[in-house]
Amino acid sequence: METQTSEAEKEMREWCVALPKVELHAHLNGSVRNSTLLELAKELGDKGAIVLEDVKDVIMKNDRCLPECVRLFDLFHILTTDHDTVTRIAKEVVGDFAAENVVYLEIRTTPKNNEAKGITKRSYMNAVVKGHKSVEDVDALLNNEKLSCTPMSDLGGDTKRKKIYVRLLLSIDRHETTSAALDTVNLAMEMKDQGVIGIDLSGNPVVGEWETYLPALEHAKELGIPTTIHCGEVPNRKEIQAMLDFCPQRLGHVCCLDDEEWKKLKSSVIPVEICLTSNVMTGGTPSLERHHFADLYNAKHPLSICTDDCGLFSTSLSNEYYLACNSSGLSKTELFRLAQGAVEFVFADDEVKKSLRAVFERAAAERLTS
């Protein structure tokens, strides 16, 4: 019996890996492999810039609580903020997502200034783009230039060389000032032709005030740049209501809403980026079984399954699909339709959407035989 269960689990896990997937909520630094973080920590330890023993445990841990995640956020900024390292991780992360048949990836990152290291928000982002351009093992489609020479039916699949659309969202960190947030929005506008297609608001959810970021988010709206906002990771009634009133193109998490806010969210029809493991590990939800995914799914609310930080939370998008299926008893067809539905919420243009729709249609014909 046990063997049967594990065989069924194995088959379902493999099915989730083979499924073409769209990732809409992944932070660059949170998606770095633990092995890379450790390697970087060792290098900095050797140089005397950090004490390796102080950080080793938190890097190697698989189940991190919220304070440990916040500690790791600070560590990322020490470990990964030099141009070459940023380029390296940007490259690795794309390869990792493509390897599990993610066909469209919106990766978000906070452009960082570090005067001492000669880093500006712009040079940081240039290093990210350089990393994406240097992906070798898969075809990373970074903007529409390459689209015409890429037969859409070639995306995904496990026998051919993998192809993946990669787009960038620039994150405003909750520690930032209004002026720094505005700089990020202006940078997004400047880098439109390099695959930057949206703005995110993220960072430690107990830090900062909504009013600080609002001018930048309004500016993005005026410029026609889509926004996605981390919302309700912790209870904060006033802020959650203001975020819903702002009406971004997408919302992340939405864990700690009260009855009135749930109603408001559902009537808004704003697509939600669901991050199961992240919410369980950081305490946004009490357990997988009691996660709001099932309620929103049953209410037919627009949803997309995402990882948030696959490195930080030791997960993958395939694993998140597996968990969604397992915790809510979805059939393969329902899970497939969930993955396919995410295409409609991408920030990329219609040509990309059309191409992704074709990928899923082809996959449906191949994979949904029953």
Ligand SMILES: CC(C)=CCNc1ncnc2c1ncn2[C@@H]1O[C@H](COP(=O)(O)O)[C@@H](O)[C@H]1O
């Ligand atoms: C602690 C916690 C609630 C984690 C889960 N969810 C998150 N909530 C808010 N901001 C996040 C989360 N995960 C990553 N980030 C943001 O993404 C950054 C890492 O990616 P990057 O440096 O922007 O490339 C973090 O420093 C943080 O600002």
Ligand SMILES: [Zn+2]
């Ligand atoms: Zn996030």
